[in-house]
Amino acid sequence: MATNRRERQREATKTEIRDAARAQLTAGGPNSISLRAIARDMGLTAAALYRYYDSLDALVEDLCADRYDALTTEVLAARENGATPLDQLREACRAYRRWALRNPHEYALICGEPVIGTVHDHVESNPKGDAAMRFTLAFLEPFTAVWHARTTPPQPLVPGVAEALSGPNVETLRQALPIEGVAFFLIGWTRLSGAITMEIFGHLRWATDDTEPLFEQNLEDMLRQLTL
């Protein structure tokens, strides 16, 4: 390749920028990431960074997808620690929480406020959304195995759920699970993410300092309900 060396250089610089941004994120949270500070750390001008990213927002979004993937990698690795699918699922959930506790600011970046009506035309590439989906799917395989080992039929669905879960992106789930399983999976994912988010964001600190037993209780309740 002719341009290969050039492009490798470019990619290396981009990585250096992301690393500098990550250092600021770890130190002071998402809002304290600053282009000028990154440039200062790297020994160049703020304007130079615009050769690599269109804006601060674009850089932050890239960083967000990057961190999402780091989390996904760790969750996938934790699955190996379980002998049965149920254990794999439990270990994946615990790894998720541990990562969030270890990297609270990165978790805040991942989980915090898009909020807006950013309808995001699904045509354009959406690296953050893709990373979010990859992460969610890291739980799907063991969940599916546990689900199919259920002994009793699931509770009937509330009217409207089946119709709501018919979008193009749930196809991956529908291939692996019946509609009741898809609903359970999404609700469970909401429950897991919600529990961790509440904990990281400090919304449980008024009640207790030692939040781990409560998480374990929550997790076991969830898994018991899943296995019936």
Place this chain on the structure above:
Amino acid sequence: MATNRRERQREATKTEIRDAARAQLTAGGPNSISLRAIARDMGLTAAALYRYYDSLDALVEDLCADRYDALTTEVLAARENGATPLDQLREACRAYRRWALRNPHEYALICGEPVIGTVHDHVESNPKGDAAMRFTLAFLEPFTAVWHARTTPPQPLVPGVAEALSGPNVETLRQALPIEGVAFFLIGWTRLSGAITMEIFGHLRWATDDTEPLFEQNLEDMLRQLTL
């Protein structure tokens, strides 16, 4: 009172500041609240606002507590729409979600990233934390009634939960509920808040646009598990 008139003026100005801040919050989210813009809207100088708030952060924190209380008021009102305690609890949960959907940016302010090790010495007054606790307790009364109507004994707790739930602030809960009830209440609250937060922050949009049925399913599952 001699100083009464002065102080009423002062309080009125503070309210006007909060209202201006709230308008910016509604329009562009927590990060777009700006002292200079508030001053511009009110027809005075940014420096003048420092007569009323020590910093932008202090203003935002006050606004946050204020919005928390607005949410609490609405949840308390919704309880009246239920005949039985179970219905009251359901209506309270639905009102919580409706408020969040109607005021997503205000919800982001309430629920978003404190995250940091802001250990918050519990001596100093903490209006936001107090408001958060008042909100949580808005669900306690109907929950307690439903809990006491249970027919079967609760699942045994994971080891360590009882010890973790012994802080000073859980006293209010302990007076109304046995330890298993306290755990269930906190986990349920986590589950409810988590579900709403995930929905508002857009973390379910990859799966479906119509998230209401999923929430209803989640809620009914929760209430069924509570009533056994």
Place this chain on the structure above:
DNA sequence: TGGCAAAGTAAACGGCGTTAACTCTAATAA
């Protein structure tokens, strides 16, 4: 070897939170 695209710089614009020194005004104390 000349040209050309990429990388980087300098300087400016407007916006931000915050501070310090000042004026004015209205309630209070003599």
Place this chain on the structure above:
DNA sequence: TTATTAGAGTTAACGCCGTTTACTTTGCCA
């Protein structure tokens, strides 16, 4: 009633910030 004084507000500045424009340097390729 008048002098004092505390509070409200202004002006001007400081040092950050993201972003843009016009410029210079650098190193690859034909």
